[in-house]
Amino acid sequence: MQRYSFAKRWRLHVPIATIVLLALSPIVVLIALATQEPLEFGSRNWRILGNTVGLTALTVLGAVAIGAPLAFATTCLKLRRAGLVLAMLVFPLAVPSYIGAFAYFAATGPGGEIEILFGIAPPEVRGLFGTAWVMTLYTFPFVVLSVRASLLRLDAGLVESGRTLGLTPLGTLLHVIFPRIRGGISSGALLVALYTLSDFATPAILGFDTFTRAIYVEYNAFGLSRAAWLSLQLLLLVLVVLTFESRAKTVRENPGRTLRWNPIPTTKICIYISTTLVWISSVGLPFVLFFVWIKREGVRSFEPSILLHSVVPAALAAFCAVIVALPLAQAASYGGRTENWMLHLTSFGFGIPGIVMGTALVYVGLHLPWMYQTTAMLVLGYVLRFLPLATGSLREGLNRLENSLSAAARSLGASPFETFRRVKLPLIMPAALSGAALIFLEAMRELPLTLLLRPTGMETLTTRLWQVYEAGYFGDAAIPGLLLILTSFMAMLLFIRTERLLRLAPEAET
Amino acid sequence: MLSIETLNIHYGDAHVVRNLTLHIAKGEILALVGPTGCGKSSALRAIAGLLEPSKGEIRIDGQATTNDNFVPPEKRSAGMVFQDFALFPHLNVEENVGFRVSESSQVDLWLSNLGLKAFREAMPETLSGGQKQRVALARSLAHQPKLLLLDEPLSNLDAALKIDLRLQIRHAIKKAGVTAIWVTHDQNEAMAISDRVAVMREGRIVQVDTPEKCYEAPNSRFVAKFFGDGSFLKGIASETGTETAIGLHPFVHTNGAFPPSANSVSQVEVLIRPHDVDLIEETPGNATVQTQAYEGETRHYRVQLDSGETLEARLSHEHRIQPETRVRAVVKSRHPLVAFQLQKNQPST
Numbered sequence: 001m002q003r004y005s006f007a008k009r010w011r012l013h014v015p016i017a018t019i020v021l022l023a024l025s026p027i028v029v030l031i032a033l034a035t036q037e038p039l040e041f042g043s044r045n046w047r048i049l050g051n052t053v054g055l056t057a058l059t060v061l062g063a064v065a066i067g068a069p070l071a072f073a074t075t076c077l078k079l080r081r082a083g084l085v086l087a088m089l090v091f092p093l094a095v096p097s098y099i100g101a102f103a104y105f106a107a108t109g110p111g112g113e114i115e116i117l118f119g120i121a122p123p124e125v126r127g128l129f130g131t132a133w134v135m136t137l138y139t140f141p142f143v144v145l146s147v148r149a150s151l152l153r154l155d156a157g158l159v160e161s162g163r164t165l166g167l168t169p170l171g172t173l174l175h176v177i178f179p180r181i182r183g184g185i186s187s188g189a190l191l192v193a194l195y196t197l198s199d200f201a202t203p204a205i206l207g208f209d210t211f212t213r214a215i216y217v218e219y220n221a222f223g224l225s226r227a228a229w230l231s232l233q234l235l236l237l238v239l240v241v242l243t244f245e246s247r248a249k250t251v252r253e254n255p256g257r258t259l260r261w262n263p264i265p266t267t268k269i270c271i272y273i274s275t276t277l278v279w280i281s282s283v284g285l286p287f288v289l290f291f292v293w294i295k296r297e298g299v300r301s302f303e304p305s306i307l308l309h310s311v312v313p314a315a316l317a318a319f320c321a322v323i324v325a326l327p328l329a330q331a332a333s334y335g336g337r338t339e340n341w342m343l344h345l346t347s348f349g350f351g352i353p354g355i356v357m358g359t360a361l362v363y364v365g366l367h368l369p370w371m372y373q374t375t376a377m378l379v380l381g382y383v384l385r386f387l388p389l390a391t392g393s394l395r396e397g398l399n400r401l402e403n404s405l406s407a408a409a410r411s412l413g414a415s416p417f418e419t420f421r422r423v424k425l426p427l428i429m430p431a432a433l434s435g436a437a438l439i440f441l442e443a444m445r446e447l448p449l450t451l452l453l454r455p456t457g458m459e460t461l462t463t464r465l466w467q468v469y470e471a472g473y474f475g476d477a478a479i480p481g482l483l484l485i486l487t488s489f490m491a492m493l494l495f496i497r498t499e500r501l502l503r504l505a506p507e508a509e510t
Numbered sequence: 511m512l513s514i515e516t517l518n519i520h521y522g523d524a525h526v527v528r529n530l531t532l533h534i535a536k537g538e539i540l541a542l543v544g545p546t547g548c549g550k551s552s553a554l555r556a557i558a559g560l561l562e563p564s565k566g567e568i569r570i571d572g573q574a575t576t577n578d579n580f581v582p583p584e585k586r587s588a589g590m591v592f593q594d595f596a597l598f599p600h601l602n603v604e605e606n607v608g609f610r611v612s613e614s615s616q617v618d619l620w621l622s623n624l625g626l627k628a629f630r631e632a633m634p635e636t637l638s639g640g641q642k643q644r645v646a647l648a649r650s651l652a653h654q655p656k657l658l659l660l661d662e663p664l665s666n667l668d669a670a671l672k673i674d675l676r677l678q679i680r681h682a683i684k685k686a687g688v689t690a691i692w693v694t695h696d697q698n699e700a701m702a703i704s705d706r707v708a709v710m711r712e713g714r715i716v717q718v719d720t721p722e723k724c725y726e727a728p729n730s731r732f733v734a735k736f737f738g739d740g741s742f743l744k745g746i747a748s749e750t751g752t753e754t755a756i757g758l759h760p761f762v763h764t765n766g767a768f769p770p771s772a773n774s775v776s777q778v779e780v781l782i783r784p785h786d787v788d789l790i791e792e793t794p795g796n797a798t799v800q801t802q803a804y805e806g807e808t809r810h811y812r813v814q815l816d817s818g819e820t821l822e823a824r825l826s827h828e829h830r831i832q833p834e835t836r837v838r839a840v841v842k843s844r845h846p847l848v849a850f851q852l853q854k855n856q857p858s859t
Binding site (some may be wrong): 003402404407408409410411412413414415416422426427509 | 558559560582583584585587588589590592593598600609610646649650655659704811
């Protein structure tokens with residue numbers, strides 16, 4: 001890769017270093033905050049750690065157990081309506097897990113919605129297993145997608161040569177296919193682990209004491225220092241997962257023919273039944289519940305201003321994040337080691353759970369009264385949290401530009417700024433827009449950060465849902481819930497499109 | 511017009527261009543040629559200002575640029591044509607050519623000169639490789655540069671297209687009257703398009719001469735081999751000529767401290783190009799045919815001389831001499847052969 005002398009590198013470094021410092025400032029703040037009081041690690045702390053690790057482990061196990069076989073079935077078996085099956089399996093990503101948790105909370109147990117409708121009370125979905133069940137339902141699609149991606153990269157020729165060398169179908173599955181998709185399974189599992197560690201509302205709603213829930217409890221009890229100490233512990237767990245993730249390198253293989261097997265009828269029926277069951281428990285339940293509530297109570301309780309309160313900060317955050325991400329992505333595209341390292345640091349921001357980011361910024365806000373509980377603070381929180389989505393998207397856009405394009409513009413007499421304005425900017429516009437859209441949708445559905453940083457009295461879709469949960473007027477959750485599902489659905493479409501994860505194999509539609 | 515003094519370029523520890531000095535006259539086309547990795551592209555990028563040299567001065571039409579006084583690429587008036595065409599994908603052909611051109615007459619002129627009028631509205635991705643490179647050239651020329659730099663402009667194109675396009679490009683450059691440096695690793699391309707050729711090896715220029723001189727009178731075995739096939743036969747040079755295993759021939763010298771003075775002799779190696787050689791089927795002869803390969807217009811032979819040396823020959827395709835046949839190898843060309851003084855310890859190949 002050529003480095004251009006005219007990119008005076010220090011001129012890039014200063015703004016980037018500023019952004020990186022800003023992105024990492026929450027950690028510094030947390031350390032400062034936590035050390036204000038003696039750090040204790042008592043029995044309650046042990047229990048929280050155990051709960052968090054246990055929940056994460058169970059969720060990962062569950063997600064792999066459901067996701068991996070179904071990914072194999074939809075990718076490598078000849079099924080009728082394989083496209084539909086796949087869409088059903090990915091759809092739970094369009095339901096924020098806290099909506100699922102909310103639905104299960106409202107539907108199960110004595111006095112729950114299911115008892116009201118059918119007269120039989122299913123056991124309460126609460127505690128470790130209940131929470132793990134709900135988390136699994138909404139995270140297993142990560143495993144489906146990542147395993148599917150590695151199965152699509154697997155050349156059928158390998159399997160066929162295994163068979164000609166004397167392996168049975170089961171033998172090929174174990175000795176040829178499994179080793180090749182292990183990377184896919186583990187990267188899906190790490191994503192699930194990251195999601196589970198960061199998720200606040202699911203364990204909170206289902207009453208299971210994990211780090212995120214405990215942080216919120218401390219925050220509410222004005223124990224900011226305790227909250228910061230717990231946040232740091234959670235960050236350490238996140239860091240462990242991220243370390244594994246950065247080591248898990250997916251092997252790039254030349255795409256070949258995708259494997260296609262003919263399943264026996266029993267297998268087919270099992271696949272259809274399990275997909276339907278998973279879909280009903282994850283997507284069907286909240287939908288049915290919301291429609292039942294709308295039918296029973298109408299939509300009067302929904303105030304349109306709530307939607308506006310969600311849209312405006314999210315849109316501002318999307319715009320600002322893209323602006324801030326531009327120099328970062330630009331620097332990274334020069335390919336220097338320092339720049340890449342800086343980019344890695346900012347992407348750590350995405351690993352910082354919303355509740356942790358919120359805690360840090362609340363503390364910052366307490367020292368900056370003019371910022372505290374303003375929309376600006378909320379937008380800042382969103383930008384810090386979702387910045388990596390924008391840098392990632394822009395970086396991909398910039399990488400697709402050949403280096404010679406800006407060199408050509410320069411040699412035709414265009415200044416660096418004119419080159420940027422007339423060549424680079426128009427070409428990275430699509431990437432910038434999709435990055436912005438993704439951030440917009442993510443910010444719309446972000447709960448804990450909004451809960452902590454919003455101006456007093458400002459209700460958004462997510463905080464309304466939380467309010468409804470705390471107050472128990474479940475019916476009021478229907479419209480915000482459906483709007484949030486719609487938001488997530490669009491975010492999912494965008495995510496899938498940018499990651500190109502849903503590339504259907506040629507015959508998959510039949 | 512362009513003068514380069516002791517240009518040096520480093521990539522980290524790698525010293526890719528070493529003390530390059532070069533002077534190019536106005537309107538001249540210079541081919542900068544050499545094997546992959548010899549530093550020719552780096553030198554070109556440094557002239558364009560896309561790469562900062564570690565040392566040296568580049569003077570374009572009186573405007574000097576050095577490390578202390580670095581002139582950015584856009585101020586050099588040095589247009590560049592890239593291997594990958596580098597057309598702006600969001601602009602159509604006309605907008606590409608007219609990127610920063612104020613007079614539309616220049617755009618029209620070069621679109622028509624390069625046969626692109628019909629593609630004015632076309633987007634780059636719809637064009638063939640040859641068309642793309644013509645657009646890129648039109649774009650550079652329409653901006654009226656003082657210096658045109660071409661970085662392997664034909665290497666991404668089909669072989670069939672190259673010969674035609676290289677003549678078109680040379681014609682267009684001459685028409686514009688612009689000074690040009692054309693980087694290539696293809697020696698035939700270099701000879702066909704240039705007024706002078708500069709041969710680079712491991713960061714250094716080893717010969718700058720007309721294409722004819724480079725081919726007929728290379729100053730080193732490296733240049734000799736780079737510009738074409740050939741065998742080197744050992745010989746003894748004296749005032750009368752050089753005596754090799756296949757006879758006595760007049761020679762020119764291009765290096766070293768010879769020709770020998772009267773009454774002295776010197777050990778040399780003589781470059782014999784395949785088409786300088788004739789093979790006559792004859793017994794006893796002086797050589798045995800080892801291989802023959804049909805090439806269409808010609809046949810290529812490799813024969814082993816009785817001296818043990820190997821000689822390559824390229825003859826008309828009409829005669830076919832079977833391997834193992836005894837032949838007499840002779841030099842049929844009338845021009846003097848190039849002789850290199852044999853260095854001590856130099857392996858003879």
